[in-house]
Amino acid sequence: MDRIAKQIIIALIVLALLSGVGFGIYYFSSARPTCDDGVQNGKEEGIDCGLIACGVACINILPLRVTVSKLLPAGQNDYDFVFQVNNPSPGYGTPFAEYELSLIGASGSEIDKIKGSFYILPGQTKYVALSFKMAEEISAVNVKVSSVDWQKLTLGGETQFILKRQQYRNLVNMSGATSEEDLIFEQELLSEEPISEGLDIEPSAAGAQTIYSEFDGILFNNSDFDFDRVDVAVVLFDDSDNIVGINRTTINRFLSQTDRYFRTRWPFEIDESVFRADVEATTNLFENENFIRTHGGSQEKFQKYY
Template identity: 40%
Template sequence: MEQRTQKQLIIGFIFVLIVSGIGYGFVDYFLITEATCFDNTKNGQEEGVDCGLLACGVACEPAIMPLNIQSQKLIEIEPGDYDFVSRVNNPNSFFGAILARYSLVLSAEDGTSFNKTGTFYMLPGQTRYLIVSGIRSNSVLNDGVLNITEVEWGKVEEFENISFPIQSKNYAVIDKNGTFSEFEAIILNNSDFDFDKVEVGVVLFGEDNNIVAADKTDIRTFISRTERYFKVSWPVKLPANIARQDIEVLTNVFENSNFIKRYGTQERFQKYY
């Protein structure tokens, strides 16, 4: 190969390198957005907002799924007196509902409606009852629709097992100074924690597996490894034989003030952020 030809090839190769470098720089500067892992924006090669193993070296958290209302029912106990029962599921394995707000829309036959609002909480993966009892109305109610309006989420790092086994229970219709229905039970706090407040829900089912009544109550200052008695009642003889009773015992583990202090320190159940 002649010296002149070799020189031309070398010059051409250098020219191609220069043009390629300029082109890459243009694309990199104007068209490719660098991953910035602290700007609360998904950009560059990030798989999510400020996350992704390739871009940020941090895996993205799974997307938070909304709470799922599995069932809901409005029950007339007697004229003007109603209970409402819903079954709610938290499909998230790591995120708990620290504070969930709901609105219950109650509709009457005359076309009027009114709302009842409240709050509740849920652990990751939990399914629980949401009971609204003692609903009073001068109009005949024919429907109740639950809407979850807002949820404050928290990722639960770790939590210990807390259980409240039922030691004994009894349902009876009492005919004394009037007829009413009564459910009573004894619960054990089978944990190492003392709780300021424990919530108890009772749902009664007839022989056809339909809910016929529900109620709830609180147990205050529930000491570890002790038993407590509770009772709920309805001012009527319920219209069906009670074939099953669901008792659900819950306590708010997201509220640190719910853990009674021991030896001057606040007990902690969970770590979350």
């Protein structure tokens, strides 16, 4: 074998080795699909789908979108945080979407992470509200939805919680002394319908803790179902539509075609003037244990799984 032929063979071997190394670097450094993490990555054609990547044809599932977020101080070392998430997929929701909050300190660097989860129904937009305590000052919070357990959900009936009355009051004057209730706004949203008698409405006495303001209202369960748990989020806005207050509560055993009173309180002063409120009542239709009883029909389950 002459010298030129040997050089050609050596060059081909070197080229093959370099190609193999390059492919290995690309293969191991590129995003690889896991097909169960609730996000589109690798060669997936959609979220956790694609015949080549996952062996499953894609259906029309769009990723969850965080549309609004707000961090508010809630006293010394305490913070309230809310974000609004939209599910644009009409036929799919999730009983478990995991989120991760990156807490940014005054220096601009991340100082901690908080993980949690929420449920969301097909086509729903909802608030996720939480409170936390930190030893350091927090200047911002970044939100990321890290994984989603998608499930097809066909609603077998109408679930609707109607807000019949809402009112917001200041309970402490600017000097810090307890004052007569200063009613900021009140709305009888369904004034033509009488409020049910026998509602469990507690007195407004604050007890040992100073309560600066409170929001209360009456919700009506317009569905044919009794629910074990209904989550209520209250978000307050000023006249420029900025979020100035966040709170949440739970209504247990919300019976069909009944009214329920709810109240949320703030043990600190809200700095801005409150102009309006968003009240959002939701319930987890993915949990069969959440359905106590069905009225007016033969259907045993509210939802159907596929």
